[in-house]
Amino acid sequence: MVTAYYIMKMTRNRKSTDIHEYYSNLRDDTYSKTLYHKDRIMCRICMKDGSVPIYGSGSCDVIEALRIFGNIVVREEDNFPKHLCKICYNFIKEANLFRKIAAQTDKFLKSPIKEEAVDVSLDCHEYPEAIANQDPVRNWPVTVTSGNQSKNCKMKVISKVQCYVCNKVVNKSYYKEHLTMHDPNHHKYVCDICGKSFRLRCAYHNHSLRHGNGFPYKCKFCPYKGKYAELLKTHMRTHTGDYRYMCTECPARFLFKSNLNSHILNKHKEKEHKCEACKRAFHTKLALQRHFEVDHLGIKTHVCNICGNTFGYRNAMMKHQRRVHKREKMMFSRMPSYLQVENKN
Structure with missing residues (x-):
């Protein structure tokens, strides 16, 4: 009904006044220019006779529309005309409506698609049999009977939303942070020590603790x-x-x-990425690319810091250092970080 109303209204306006023809004729119309006088009530836009005041109740939308669509800033204290004709006023109203409708549509299209998911791993992992026949949304408080004892098993319902940019489904609480990934102008936090940058302040803070x-x-x-x-x-x-x-x-x-x-x-999936040169297969594209560069192109990027020999794989370089330079096998990286610091001290 609303759409039909606006169509009928716009149709009546077109029958009464052709907006395009009206404004096109103003280009060569010298009538308004020759009769300009500061005491004459005229339209601020077309300088024809004005009847609708720009300032007053509801003037904010008009002033804002003149700024956006007309690229002019009007002030009540200036000496320019302070009215609009009915044609210009109606055009401004329609333009304002267009802007609001466009904003609403854009907001609707960009709003995430809501989904519901259940994280049963939090409190129900000990009782998988309690989840099988339950509705995860309506019946999420569950009582489980184990032997002669009854225990409560809570199923936490987590809201999921879908990103309108990449269609990835994420937790609703993380959605705003996720959108920053698609914003090239988003403020970044840079570590003063190592120069690594972060999108999120919490990630930057956690990283700073590493140093x-x-x-x-x-x-x-x-x-x-x-x-x-x-x-x-x-x-x-x-x-x-x-x-x-x-x-x-x-x-x-x-x-x-x-x-x-x-x-x-590594254990349950077949190696889908095959090398065209030797038909060897790999689990990932990265492993295939590394194999091709090293074994078929001869690219060697790992350099021994003792003798300068180059190797295609890091493991080969470390094996060389242990065998030739008698370097001890490094287990240091497998230590918990607190033990690494204590050993250094």
Whole structure:
């Protein structure tokens, strides 16, 4: 009904006045220029007879529209005409409506598509049988009977949204931060020590802790110390046996999802990326590209800092240093960071 109303209204306006013809004729019209007088009530735009005051109730939209569409700034204290004719006023109203409709449409199109997902790994990982026959949205508080005991198992419902730029589905709480990835002008935080830049202030703060020697988060059960609360939280899973990321192909379980993904890729997926030169297959495009550059193009980027020999793979260079230069096998990188600092001191 609203759309039909505006179509009828615009149709009546076109029948009464052809806007294009009206403004086109003003280019060569000298009538308004010759009769210009500061005491005459005339239109601020076309200088014809004016009847609608620019200033007054509801004037903000008119003044803003004149600035946007007419590229002029009007002030009540100046000596220029302070009215609009009905044609110019109606055109401004339609232009304002167009701008508002365009803004609403743009906001609607850019609004994320909401989805609902359940993170059953938080409190229900010990009772997978309790989840199988439950509705994860409506029945998420679940009672589980184990032997003679009943325990409550909570299923946390997490809102998911879809990015309108890349269509990636992310947590709703992270959505605004995710959009900064698509904004080239977004402010970046740069580390004063190493020069690494970050989009998010929290990521920059966490990175800055890497350059310090403090480990304020200590484990209650072992000597472990962490720089961040999240690291300690993850470490605590080693004591509770909370290896929440489970492989669906074998009994393997992992603390981190990245480890699970790496396990699935290397153990349960076929090597899909094949070299056209020798028909060797690899799990990833990066591994295929590295193989082609080293084995077929002869590119060697790893240089021994002792003798200057070059190698295609880092492992080959490290093996060379241990065999030729009697360098000890480095296990240092596998140490927890707090032990690395203590050993240095």
